[in-house]
């Protein structure tokens with residue numbers, strides 16, 4: 001069906017709503033609870049154009065997340081790797097695999113592979129990867145055990161209350177920066193280490209509305 005309005009029009013009511021709520025914040029403190037959706041997209045796992053397995057490439061071959069997601073520490077956005085990154089190996093490995101046909105095709109014709117985005121925040125909520133990973137918030141805190149996923153799925157709700165739960169108690173979650181891409185990180189004395197990291201990095205995870213909505 002033809003779209004009558006451009007997509008951005010859909011966003012206006014929520015943007016306005018948030019603006020109004022922020023203005024009235026003192027009065028309606030806590031009102032956002034009523035708006036938080038009951039349902040989430042946990043478990044969403046769209047079928048991808050190439051059956052790429054993180055389990056194989058991370059757990060079995062042993063690649064670090066940053067081999068492919070090179071921009072997470074430097075940029076607001078995490079990147080999906082270019083076809084060239086795959087061809088570093090698949091120029092020589094499994095060259096007659098049918099599953100890799102779209103990769104070779106993309107390499108030959110220069111058109112990027114059309115990966116389907118798994119995690120989607122609404123664009124009225126601001127999020128920045130580099131800010132989080134540079135103070136030691138691990139990939140797995142937000143994306144789960146990607147190293148065990150043959151198909152990536154959304155492991156956490158990404159809802160507002162989920163963001164705020166960590167912002168209220170970051171010491172429960174932060175780890176040394178060198179461990180950010182480690183999967184299955186766990187220490188006995190999390191609280192002790194967490195508190196030390198919070199003070200060492202001057203961590204200040206915001207709770208006020210304008211930090212994520214403006």
Ligand code: HEC
Nearest residue numbers: 052057058063064065068115116117118119139143146152
């Ligand atoms: C060999 C390259 C490679 C490595 C290594 C790799 N990834 Fe990926 N990643 C991809 C590709 C390609 C996609 C897009 C296809 C898909 O979703 O499976 C992707 C998708 C993702 C997504 C979903 C993005 C979305 O669409 O929302 C997350 C999250 C992710 N990777 C996290 C990780 C983490 C965490 C690690 C390290 C434990 C890692 N990746 C290691 C190539 C890689």
Ligand code: HEC
Nearest residue numbers: 050051052061081085086088089093094097098099100103
């Ligand atoms: C560091 C080397 C390396 C990189 C980089 C790499 N792969 Fe692989 N990949 C492998 C190896 C090794 C296998 C296992 C091959 C086998 O089983 O014969 C494999 C297997 C696969 C398979 C399964 C092939 C089959 O027929 O079973 C797919 C699909 C695949 N890779 C996609 C990708 C994609 C997409 C990328 C880029 C995002 C990528 N790989 C990057 C090394 C790599």
Ligand code: HEC
Nearest residue numbers: 065069072078079117119120121127132133137138139142
């Ligand atoms: C504090 C939570 C958090 C941490 C930590 C985090 N991510 Fe994400 N990630 C997200 C959110 C939220 C999105 C969706 C962003 C959006 O839709 O704008 C996302 C999206 C992605 C995407 C998809 C990007 C795209 O545009 O398709 C990839 C890939 C990804 N993350 C990889 C990683 C890797 C690798 C790490 C660790 C080095 C990591 N993330 C750490 C929350 C996080």
Ligand code: HEC
Nearest residue numbers: 126127128131135141163166170173202203204205211212
């Ligand atoms: C597991 C913990 C954790 C989760 C989950 C998390 N954050 Fe954060 N966030 C932090 C920490 C720690 C900081 C403080 C960074 C600093 O002080 O440098 C932070 C800082 C921020 C900031 C301020 C810095 C900036 O980018 O302007 C924003 C905005 C933010 N987070 C948005 C979000 C959103 C939106 C979500 C949910 C989609 C989210 N965060 C989920 C831990 C988390």
Ligand code: HEC
Nearest residue numbers: 018021022032035036037125159160163206207208209212
């Ligand atoms: C740490 C980041 C963060 C802070 C701080 C924050 N929000 Fe949100 N908010 C979000 C995210 C992320 C969503 C999108 C949730 C989703 O898609 O389920 C959201 C969604 C909303 C919505 C839309 C309804 C909904 O739940 O989907 C409203 C209204 C809202 N926020 C109001 C507020 C108000 C008022 C404040 C201050 C009291 C506030 N937010 C503070 C991250 C934040």
